[in-house]
Amino acid sequence: xxxxxxxxxxxGLCGKISSEGQPAFHNTPGAxxxxxxxxxxxxxxxxxxxxxxxxxxxxxxxxNVVQPNDFPLDLIKKLIQNKNFDISVDSKEIALxxxxxxxxxxxxxxxxxxxxxxxxxxxxxxCCNKCGGEMHQRQKQNAPCRRxxxxxxxxxxxxxxxxxxxxxxxxxxxxxxxxxxxxxLAKSNFRDFQTLLTETPKQIDYVVEQYTNTKNKAFSDxxxxxxxxxxxxxxxxxxxxTPVLEEIKAMATAIKQTKDALQNMxxxxxxxxxxxxxxxTNLSSVRNSIENSLSSSDCTSDPASKxxxxxxPSLSSLGSSLNSSQLPSVDRELNTVTEVDKTDLESLVKRGxxxxxxxxxxxxxxxxxxxxxxxxxxxxxxSNIKDMSQSIPIExxxxxxxxxxxxxxxxxxxxxxxxxxxxSYWWLGGLIVCFLLTLIVTFxxxxxxxxxxxxxxxxxxxxxxxxxxxxxxxxxAGVGFGFLFCWILMILVVLTxxxxxxxxxxxxxxxxNKKLLQVLDTPYLLKEQWQFYLSGMLFNNPDINMTFEQVxxxxxxxxxxxxxxxxxxxxxxxxxxxxxxxxxxxNTELENLNVNIDxxxxxxxxxxxxxxxxAHSGIDTIDYSTYLKETEKSPxxxxxLTFASTLEAxxxxxxxxxxxxxxxxxVQNIRAIHQHLLPPVQQSLNTLRQSVWTLQQTSNKLPEKxxxxxxxxxxxxxxxxxxxxxxxxxxxxxxxxxxxxxxxxYLHWVFYAITEKMTSCKPMATAMDxxxxxxxxxxxxxxxNLFWFGIGKATxxxxxxxxxxxxxxxxxxxxxxxxxxxDSSVSGMWHFTL
Numbered sequence: 008x009x010x011x012x013x014x015x016x017x018x019g020l021c022g023k024i025s026s027e028g029q030p031a032f033h034n035t036p037g038a039x040x041x042x043x044x045x046x047x048x049x050x051x052x053x054x055x056x057x058x059x060x061x062x063x064x065x066x067x068x069x070x071n072v073v074q075p076n077d078f079p080l081d082l083i084k085k086l087i088q089n090k091n092f093d094i095s096v097d098s099k100e101i102a103l104x105x106x107x108x109x110x111x112x113x114x115x116x117x118x119x120x121x122x123x124x125x126x127x128x129x130x131x132x133x134c135c136n137k138c139g140g141e142m143h144q145r146q147k148q149n150a151p152c153r154r155x156x157x158x159x160x161x162x163x164x165x166x167x168x169x170x171x172x173x174x175x176x177x178x179x180x181x182x183x184x185x186x187x188x189x190x191x192l193a194k195s196n197f198r199d200f201q202t203l204l205t206e207t208p209k210q211i212d213y214v215v216e217q218y219t220n221t222k223n224k225a226f227s228d229x230x231x232x233x234x235x236x237x238x239x240x241x242x243x244x245x246x247x248x249t250p251v252l253e254e255i256k257a258m259a260t261a262i263k264q265t266k267d268a269l270q271n272m273x274x275x276x277x278x279x280x281x282x283x284x285x286x287x288t289n290l291s292s293v294r295n296s297i298e299n300s301l302s303s304s305d306c307t308s309d310p311a312s313k314x315x316x317x318x319x320p321s322l323s324s325l326g327s328s329l330n331s332s333q334l335p336s337v338d339r340e341l342n343t344v345t346e347v348d349k350t351d352l353e354s355l356v357k358r359g360x361x362x363x364x365x366x367x368x369x370x371x372x373x374x375x376x377x378x379x380x381x382x383x384x385x386x387x388x389x390s391n392i393k394d395m396s397q398s399i400p401i402e403x404x405x406x407x408x409x410x411x412x413x414x415x416x417x418x419x420x421x422x423x424x425x426x427x428x429x430x431s432y433w434w435l436g437g438l439i440v441c442f443l444l445t446l447i448v449t450f451x452x453x454x455x456x457x458x459x460x461x462x463x464x465x466x467x468x469x470x471x472x473x474x475x476x477x478x479x480x481x482x483x484a485g486v487g488f489g490f491l492f493c494w495i496l497m498i499l500v501v502l503t504x505x506x507x508x509x510x511x512x513x514x515x516x517x518x519x520n521k522k523l524l525q526v527l528d529t530p531y532l533l534k535e536q537w538q539f540y541l542s543g544m545l546f547n548n549p550d551i552n553m554t555f556e557q558v559x560x561x562x563x564x565x566x567x568x569x570x571x572x573x574x575x576x577x578x579x580x581x582x583x584x585x586x587x588x589x590x591x592x593x594n595t596e597l598e599n600l601n602v603n604i605d606x607x608x609x610x611x612x613x614x615x616x617x618x619x620x621x622a623h624s625g626i627d628t629i630d631y632s633t634y635l636k637e638t639e640k641s642p643x644x645x646x647x648l649t650f651a652s653t654l655e656a657x658x659x660x661x662x663x664x665x666x667x668x669x670x671x672x673x674v675q676n677i678r679a680i681h682q683h684l685l686p687p688v689q690q691s692l693n694t695l696r697q698s699v700w701t702l703q704q705t706s707n708k709l710p711e712k713x714x715x716x717x718x719x720x721x722x723x724x725x726x727x728x729x730x731x732x733x734x735x736x737x738x739x740x741x742x743x744x745x746x747x748x749x750x751x752x753y754l755h756w757v758f759y760a761i762t763e764k765m766t767s768c769k770p771m772a773t774a775m776d777x778x779x780x781x782x783x784x785x786x787x788x789x790x791x792n793l794f795w796f797g798i799g800k801a802t803x804x805x806x807x808x809x810x811x812x813x814x815x816x817x818x819x820x821x822x823x824x825x826x827x828x829x830d831s832s833v834s835g836m837w838h839f840t841l
Contacts, residue, residue: 039224041217041756043764046206050195050773054785059181063789066796070508073107078517083526108508115501119494126490157815164808165451172444174797178790179437185786186430190423196777197416199770210765214757221753222385225746229378236742237367243734244363247726251719252359259352262621265705266348269341272698279691286684293676294325300669314657343624350617359609443492444801450485454478458819479819482812489805496802503795507788515784521556528554551576562772569761571768607727610720622713626702634699642688647681
């Protein structure tokens with residue numbers, strides 16, 4: 008019992024202890040997975056009979072036929088209590104239960120009594136030449152058939168007897184072999200108990216070490232409280248904050264793009280005006296030059312007059328189609344957006360992101376002192392556990408139990424050789440019995456062998472050969488030994504049958520189906536004042552509901568001693584180590600985690616004003632269609648290259664002269680204008696078009712967009728102002744529960760380990776199985792039952808074998824006289840001849 012208390016050290020960690028069922032573990036995120044090192048025991052909890060198992064089952068079937076009654080629970084209880092036992096009534100009940108055994112025993116007693124008497128009278132009768140003692144054989148017509156039938160019957164009976172003798176030899180050898188293995192089995196059980204004693208301190212140390220690992224896990228979370236707690240708070244705020252900050256960031260990008268587009272638009276307008284003016288001036292100059300040529304006298308005479316007339320209508324199209332001076336300036340909008348961009352809204356957005364991202368560092372810096380206090384509390388708990396483990400004299404207790412086991416082992420080592428010595432006597436006696444039967448059967452086999460092979464059907468009874476006569480003598484020798492020893496063999500069979508059958512039916516079978524344990528669990532049976540004997544014997548408290556069956560079942564399953572023996576009724580370590588107080592201390596320290604996150608401002612008033620100013624910058628009121636319409640125009644009213652080619656073709660039709668040279672010069676000027684002056688104009692138009700498209704997209708419902716962003720900003724800011732403290736408090740409590748959850752998970756595992764795994768009482772159930780199922784039933788009862796079954800079978804078959812052998816010997820032995828048939832006798836009478 009002292010061993011049990013070494014397992015109670017950590018039961019105080021489990022708070023309120025209950026022995027009903029397995030505790031449910033808390034699903035704590037990040038909690039450690041504990042696995043108590045398993046203990047391997049040497050002794051098997053099942054016993055295999057090997058190749059003789061079918062023989063044992065055959066004997067069990069025979070016993071079930073002889074004794075089919077159920078285990079007499081009520082009768083056994085009456086016998087144990089020795090109260091209300093009426094010998095006249097209960098004796099009949101006992102006889103009724105044992106009726107099969109009694110009938111077999113009575114038949115055996117009749118065999119024991121009658122066989123010697125019959126043998127004695129048979130010998131005296133034969134001495135008087137009666138009962139077949141007369142050496143004369145009368146001839147009968149069916150003699151050959153009778154001889155063959157008798158010989159075959161004796162052969163079959165001898166074979167059956169041989170089978171029974173083999174059973175006897177096997178059972179006798181099994182008993183010797185199994186008894187020799189008893190010491191090995193006992194040592195194996197003692198080694199299991201020693202393993203239990205050795206592994207228990209290791210398991211306790213392992214459970215204590217797991218507290219250190221749990222504490223280190225908690226320390227890791229406490230050291231990383233910034234990333235753990237701060238990360239959780241940050242993760243809750245980000246889904247709310249990120250969308251609105253991204254929208255503001257996108258608007259800041261739009262402000263920059265708008266500023267760039269307005270700058271490009273303004274510069275494009277100026278460039279376009281300058282380029283358009285220069286283009287218009289040069290085109291006017293060329294047009295004036297052509298008009299002067301057309302007005303000259305050279306165009307009045309044929310054929311020049313017709314060519315000049317064809318040139319005049321197209322001359323009006325030679326000019327610029329642009330009217331850029333009518334496009335309004337965007338300098339006011341540009342100045343407004345430029346002022347808005349000076350606020351650097353993007354940096355303000357980054358500041359909002361930084362405020363959220365700095366939450367882990369803020370929490371880490373604010374909780375340094377509190378974390379230190381929590382660690383000190385957890386270290387003090389660790390010290391208390393170590394002090395508690397050292398305060399219990401585990402080593403002394405284990406030494407006492409080990410000393411008791413060593414003494415028991417020493418006692419068994421001294422007594423088991425005596426058991427083997429007694430077994431050797433039984434083995435020798437069994438061999439003598441088997442050899443006696445073997446001798447008798449051998450005489451019968453030799454008689455059959457000599458009689459069958461030495462028999463001569465042509466020889467008369469008085470002239471039978473020596474071999475045949477020897478066969479008859481062997482048969483009669485077998486008969487003589489049978490009468491001489493059969494009653495002694497039957498005495499042994501009856502005694503072993505009565506003992507073996509009752510051991511099997513009253514001990515082995517009830518132990519296997521647990522009815523025997525139910526008898527022991529009967530209230531007030533073993534002791535009148537005790538309702539539950541086992542708890543009264545162990546704890547001197549018979550009111551505790553503890554049964555042999557329940558303890559055996561729990562131990563068989565490998566449950567711990569604490570749960571199996573309900574030791575919470577004896578020692579409550581929680582009285583010495585209050586886990587509730589420890590949890591309260593840890594919780595009190597964790598409640599000091601007053602994390603203070605200053606009011607988070609995503610965007611200050613300056614940023615808000617920038618958004619509002621941008622919304623009212625006027626870019627949404629610009630008439631972009633006018634600009635786009637102007638940019639879609641061609642810089643000139645006519646394609647200058649086409650005009651130049653047409654003019655050149657017509658000039659080439661003129662005769663050589665000043666007029667032709669003047670037109671060709673104008674062609675060159677037009678091409679020069681197209682080459683040098685049109686590209687800048689076209690580039691300015693493209694830049695202006697692109698800027699207008701950008702501004703048009705940005706300014707589309709700009710006030711509504713900004714208003715929506717500011718509304719989202721106000722909503723998120725309101726959420727932060729009113730809920731950030733609640734989020735911080737809630738996540739702080741969750742963090743504290745997580746830390747406590749590690750220890751609660753550890754404590755539940757400790758409870759499970761101690762009740763279900765640690766200090767398993769399985770060696771106790773195994774030792775009990777070894778003593779009953781192994782030694783008593785498997786090593787003794789089963790071989791004993793097989794022995795009486797085989798020997799009894801051979802002994803019972805002796806009776807018909809003797810009768811048949813006596814009759815068969817007449818056909819093999821040489822007779823002194825025989826019947827002779829005389830042909831001269833009228834009456835046909837037989838007469839004797841000597």
